[in-house]
Amino acid sequence: MAFADNLKTLPPVTGLAELILLDSNGSPVATIENKPGKAGSLAVYAALAQRHGKIDAAAAQEGLDLFAEHVADARANPGKHPNIDRLFQVIESGVGYAVQVRQA
Numbered sequence: 001m002a003f004a005d006n007l008k009t010l011p012p013v014t015g016l017a018e019l020i021l022l023d024s025n026g027s028p029v030a031t032i033e034n035k036p037g038k039a040g041s042l043a044v045y046a047a048l049a050q051r052h053g054k055i056d057a058a059a060a061q062e063g064l065d066l067f068a069e070h071v072a073d074a075r076a077n078p079g080k081h082p083n084i085d086r087l088f089q090v091i092e093s094g095v096g097y098a099v100q101v102r103q104a
Contacts, residue, residue: 003068021097041083049099056096060087
């Protein structure tokens, strides 16, 4: 399925303000805000956190599946899709993130 179709299968993020990724020390390393251009990534990461309880290698692989056609573009253009790049990094390193969700 295409990314837009995958998004339709995920829980809505209308009540979320942002999602914060935390390293193993509990320090914030990234924030995904609920704003145009980021809401799709927020939906993916929020669904992964809900299903897996964290962003680990299994969650990251599922995330790549959800991002669908954008994965090839991310591989071809490192830095263009930082939220996809982060999933590649989790899979390659085996180091994941805890997730903190802030409600709107």
